[in-house]
């Protein structure tokens with residue numbers, strides 16, 4: 120259903136946003152030697168108690184209206200485990216949530232990363248009140264912290280064309296330098 | 302060619318700030334893109350990115366783009382809501398990046414509703 124890991128990331132970070140997170144950390148690591156790709160997300164949202172935490176990994180659970188079945192987490196988990204990887208989630212009510220998924224990089228069914236810069240730019244620009252810390256480790260490291268951008272911009276909106284053009288180039292080039300063709 | 306530095310954004314800010322003072326920092330339109338799982342699977346991210354790319358291309362300062370959670374129904378995803386300063390709302394459905402660009406060029410730049418993409422079924 121989701122053809123890119125970058126779309127799963129978009130979806131998983133929506134949960135953090137829906138949980139009222141003010142800070143979301145996204146950490147992606149390519150480990151060529153171990154042939155693994157790791158995606159970690161940590162947020163300071165409302166969190167979940169132990170019961171809810173085990174239920175959300177089940178495909179028929181959601182706290183939203185009953186007409187809508189929550190599938191984001193079960194899908195992501197399924198893809199990771201299907202690709203010889205692992206999936207784990209930790210959460211604490213009132214503190215936040217941490218999620219980690221890994222994939223065997225060379226697994227034939229592993230979805231490509233896809234348009235990661237598109238995902239990151241959309242998230243950062245369309246949620247100016249949230250701090251996103253993004254760390255990508257591949258051939259080197261690229262770190263992006265939207266707080267730094269916000270501090271420079273002050274009251275200039277993220278959606279101004281000059282800012283959009285800058286951010287697009289900054290993120291695309293920064294990721295391009297460290298990302299392997301995955 | 303070296304990596305571009307975040308510090309370069311400071312210059313951009315100074316120049317943009319001048320333009321903003323003239324406009325008193327207000328915007329005419331707000332676009333909201335809902336991002337539920339079904340919307341994302343159907344292309345909502347590319348729609349949001351399409352709006353941003355068109356804003357950058359046409360150098361528009363009169364519009365902001367934000368996102369929200371699931372809205373509408375699964376079958377009409379991806380959707381986007383365009384709201385003007387007076388609070389008039391238009392909901393567009395079954396979008397893609399090209400249609401997003403068209404909405405920018407017609408609705409945001411010319412003030413005309415893009416009737417072809419307006420939601421025809423009432424929302425709950």
Ligand SMILES: Nc1ncnc2c1ncn2[C@@H]1O[C@H](COP(=O)(O)OP(=O)(O)O)[C@@H](O)[C@H]1O
Nearest residue numbers: 134135138164166175181182189190191192216
């Ligand atoms: N980061 C998070 N913080 C708090 N609650 C979460 C988080 N991620 C998921 N949840 C809970 O798990 C539920 C299921 O998530 P998901 O599988 O993505 O489906 P959906 O978002 O459509 O409900 C959410 O509705 C929410 O209650």
Ligand SMILES: [Mg+2]
Nearest residue numbers: 130133134191
């Ligand atoms: Mg979700």
